[in-house]
Amino acid sequence: MAIGRKTVATLVVFAAIVTYYAMIPVPPNLSSSDNNVLRLSAFIMDTTALLRSLPTKAHIHWFNFHTWLGTGPTFTDPSIKYRDMRTDGGVRIRLYEPIKHKSRRAGLLYFHGGGFVYGNTRSHHGLTHHLAARLDAVVVSVDYRLAWQRPFPASLNDCTKATVWFLQHAKDFNVDPRRIAVAGDSAGGNLAAAVAARLTFNSEYASLPKLKFQGLIYPGLQFLDLKTPSFQQNSNHSSLVLTKEFVGYCISNYLTGTTELSEAMIVNNHTSPQAKKSIAKLISHDLVPAKFKSYDYTPPGSQDFGDTELFDKYSKVLLNPEASPLLREDLHGLPPAYIVTCQHDPIRDDGIMYARRLEEAGVDVTWKHYENGVHGMFSLFGGPTSLETGRQSVKVFIEYAKKQLVSAAPTSTL
Numbered sequence: 001m002a003i004g005r006k007t008v009a010t011l012v013v014f015a016a017i018v019t020y021y022a023m024i025p026v027p028p029n030l031s032s033s034d035n036n037v038l039r040l041s042a043f044i045m046d047t048t049a050l051l052r053s054l055p056t057k058a059h060i061h062w063f064n065f066h067t068w069l070g071t072g073p074t075f076t077d078p079s080i081k082y083r084d085m086r087t088d089g090g091v092r093i094r095l096y097e098p099i100k101h102k103s104r105r106a107g108l109l110y111f112h113g114g115g116f117v118y119g120n121t122r123s124h125h126g127l128t129h130h131l132a133a134r135l136d137a138v139v140v141s142v143d144y145r146l147a148w149q150r151p152f153p154a155s156l157n158d159c160t161k162a163t164v165w166f167l168q169h170a171k172d173f174n175v176d177p178r179r180i181a182v183a184g185d186s187a188g189g190n191l192a193a194a195v196a197a198r199l200t201f202n203s204e205y206a207s208l209p210k211l212k213f214q215g216l217i218y219p220g221l222q223f224l225d226l227k228t229p230s231f232q233q234n235s236n237h238s239s240l241v242l243t244k245e246f247v248g249y250c251i252s253n254y255l256t257g258t259t260e261l262s263e264a265m266i267v268n269n270h271t272s273p274q275a276k277k278s279i280a281k282l283i284s285h286d287l288v289p290a291k292f293k294s295y296d297y298t299p300p301g302s303q304d305f306g307d308t309e310l311f312d313k314y315s316k317v318l319l320n321p322e323a324s325p326l327l328r329e330d331l332h333g334l335p336p337a338y339i340v341t342c343q344h345d346p347i348r349d350d351g352i353m354y355a356r357r358l359e360e361a362g363v364d365v366t367w368k369h370y371e372n373g374v375h376g377m378f379s380l381f382g383g384p385t386s387l388e389t390g391r392q393s394v395k396v397f398i399e400y401a402k403k404q405l406v407s408a409a410p411t412s413t414l
Helices: 005-022 032-051 056-071 125-135 156-175 187-201 228-235 244-256 274-280 308-318 350-359 387-406
Strands: 080-086 092-098 105-111 138-142 175-185 212-217 337-346 364-373
Touching: 032 056, 032 244, 032 387, 080 212, 080 244, 080 364, 092 156, 105 125, 105 156, 105 187, 105 387, 125 138, 125 308, 125 387, 138 156, 138 175, 156 175, 156 187, 175 187, 175 387, 187 212, 212 387, 228 350, 244 308, 350 387, 364 387
Parallel strands: 105 138, 105 175, 175 212, 212 337, 337 364
Antiparallel strands: 080 092, 092 138
């Protein structure tokens, strides 16, 4: 049977696509299976960018599907039951509870990642279900509003409301309110840090039990400097999930509800010269150890540039420490922090800077750095597109959380 021209053309295009992605550079020292996952991730990110041009939410569903696959969508544990519900304040959550009765459990609020634009409780279901089972704890996964629904501070407000509600109603779920923590990956790490700061520094929350710890998994913690060493080294590789274009798109949407900042942000032109100087010490490259600046890095030159008009329009949100926790000058009194950073991650240095500044402020810090780690690995741990570093990082986080939630004293590894 003769093969039709359309079939031949389709096969040629398919072969070209496979060849292209097979040749995409990936980090050294990874297993062949991990390399294949990263090449698939590059394809997902590229097609997500293409789908964004359509007047639909197809790009969101496509991205979420990839995350869902990575977290282990088929994971089930008969010891855990879960249900979707709303808090008293109307925030949507997915609540996981161990079935076996126990006299007071620990609790964990988890804020999913996705650049404030993607992700939901379903995309991260495998992960949060796994955390509940392995921690034998009640886990509250928060389905906060995303940037395309309502920009900053809607996401943070939802996460704060859910946290306050859980602290106030912990006993209704057989949870000890003194043994509750917050955690999140990527954008969720930003939200976990911001919630922890709100509950620490805002007097209206003074009567609530203190959070046991804040788990910040490769968090993005500032949006003023996209020329950090890690951003210079890693933001041009599509196999590393985060590209500078993707970051600019997501953060601009989160902060403004538009893409107006996207292009200016990736070249640090969205701030004024004066603003750059005013926050320099808070996000200084000097906070990053020398070994992380030994390659593909150019130290900051003159900071006398920027679109002052654009900055003035959005200065309140750009300089708001609730959006960028690294911009908070006084970090004393915050809960113990567990911070994960990845060598091959454009926002690696945000976590490193925060770990350094927290420790200088007397906060207990446990810093876990993964030399072979990539952004997104924590949610790529249990499915067909999982990574070895994903499985390892989830395992180590669970070990830390178990010790902290039982009441073991936090330790620093920085």
